[in-house]
Amino acid sequence: MPGRLPVPAIRRAHRLVGGFRHRRPRQLAYGIKALTAALLAWALAGPAAPEGRAYVAVATALLMVNASTVYRSVTNALQSIAAKVVGLVLALMTVRLLGPTAGAIAVIALLTVLAGPRRTSDGRLQVASTAVVALAAMAGDPMGGLVSPVLQTLAGAVVGIAVNALVLPPLHVDDSDSAVRTLAHAVGELLHDMGTGLARGELRSKAPGWLHRGRQLEKHLAFTQEQVRQADESLRWNARCVTHGSHDVTYGELFSALRGVSLQVRGIARTLADNAYDHPDRHLGLQFLERYAETLQLAGTAVRSLVDDLRTETDPADPHERLRTAIEGALAWHETLTDLIGQGTLTKPGAWHVYGSLMTDVERLLADLDYAGAHRT
Structure with missing residues (x-):
């Protein structure tokens, strides 16, 4: 009808108005x-x-x-x-x-x-x-x-x-908190999706997308690092920081742990993408992939538990307990996989370097999660 705005224009206007309302007190x-x-x-x-x-x-x-x-x-x-x-x-x-x-x-x-x-x-x-x-x-x-x-x-x-x-000295703790949570969600979701895809036998079709998302984590890391730096700086010589608890200054340690986890996740995505189109003799065994998939899913839960309260009606446990349980479960699977590889149960000729790369990355990932979880409790 003449005189009516198109739907995309109306949606953009609503987003602009919503953004203005959100920023109005600060502005x-x-x-x-x-x-x-x-x-x-x-x-x-x-x-x-x-x-x-x-x-x-x-x-x-x-x-x-x-x-x-x-x-x-x-x-x-x-x-x-x-x-x-x-x-x-x-x-x-x-x-x-x-x-x-x-x-x-x-x-x-x-x-x-x-x-x-x-x-x-x-x-x-x-x-x-x-x-x-x-x-x-x-x-x-x-x-x-x-x-x-x-x-x-x-x-x-x-x-x-x-x-x-x-007069209302600037604090950027909330921005830092939001950036760290976004990074943790991105890492946790990628781990969970890789685990789910491996469990469903979708390695060949999903591996390129996992690798792309792993590379995109670099942008999340750069943005989050700047937000954490600004938050730490905003607490210096700031009278308002006395009203905030000590947990507001721990984002630096949590970000450092997430940065290490992100590097390992990207390495896992790279190895899986290479293996999806590698020589048949170097393909990973189905039993290994099934167990490795569950390890990745548990690790994804652990990453999200670092920043989220995951209590639900069916599982009202404290988030720190869920984090500890998720990490212990992932470590248990890791030990099982290591024993099976050592016994030669899961290996194929020519695939040793692939198993070694995946196991090393997940071992380092779990070590970073274990450290971060111990310092968040």
């Missing part, structure tokens, strides 16, 4: 903090600014108050102040030698771009921009043009840090 807090910092910086640095217009102080305060953590706002402030001081001194020297001319701008650009390693390019560009902007102000009053921006920068940095630290 409102950021807005209040930014407005507070801007007004305080303008009032504090006004006497030191030309005609009371403390634009540099306001800009610096906004940068500091919008830092992702209190610790980051302090380090950013120190870097910003150092860059501005160097830029202003550089501008003063070039004005004294060359005057406010195009030659002074060329000298500033050459010195800041060519000096220092490439990794400090952001700081050097800040030095250059500060020096160029200061040329006009310092042309008529060199000392006034040098002192006022420095005082404004100091005032803005102090205000921005204070507001960021005292």
Whole structure:
């Protein structure tokens, strides 16, 4: 009908509205903090600014108050102040030698771009921009043009840090928790799916998909590592962290365990994918695959138990007990498989390297789960 939006457009609109509603409290807090910092910086640095217009102080305060953590706002402030001081001194020297001319701008650009390693390019560009902007102000009053921006920068940095630290200082514990849970679910589901597929005899058809999902775990690992790092950083110098329990700082250890498990899962997926199309004499025996499948399923349950409360009406056991039971069950299957391989019951000619790779990966996986489970109880 004319005038009606298509269904995909309506769904996208609903998602946007839902996302806005979810982020609204956080965005409102950021807005209040930014407005507070801007007004305080303008009032504090006004006497030191030309005609009371403390634009540099306001800009610096906004940068500091919008830092992702209190610790980051302090380090950013120190870097910003150092860059501005160097830029202003550089501008003063070039004005004294060359005057406010195009030659002074060329000298500033050459010195800041060519000096220092490439990794400090952001700081050097800040030095250059500060020096160029200061040329006009310092042309008529060199000392006034040098002192006022420095005082404004100091005032803005102090205000921005204070507001960021005292008015709802940012914490990223929930984001870290969510990222770790998502990673654990991805790893646990892949283990469970590999075990289910092996039990159903779907190795050849499902192995490429398992390998693809194993490779995709790298993206989950990189994202989760950044979230955990930011969460740990947000707890530094943060008054709000005293209201949170000690369990909020254990995501680093849990992530380290999950990273080790992820590496072993990817190795298992790689070996299974290679074996699916390998020489017939190197195919794994059905008895081995059946037992290995159950080991993977138990391991998948153990991984999910690290982050989920798996209590149900039929199984009301504590999640830590279920984790311990799942790991012990997987270890028992591992010992059984090792004994059968040692006796030559499950082996085929030419398949020793495949058995060895799979057993080594699952042994390391279970060791990481055992360590993580012991530290979560």
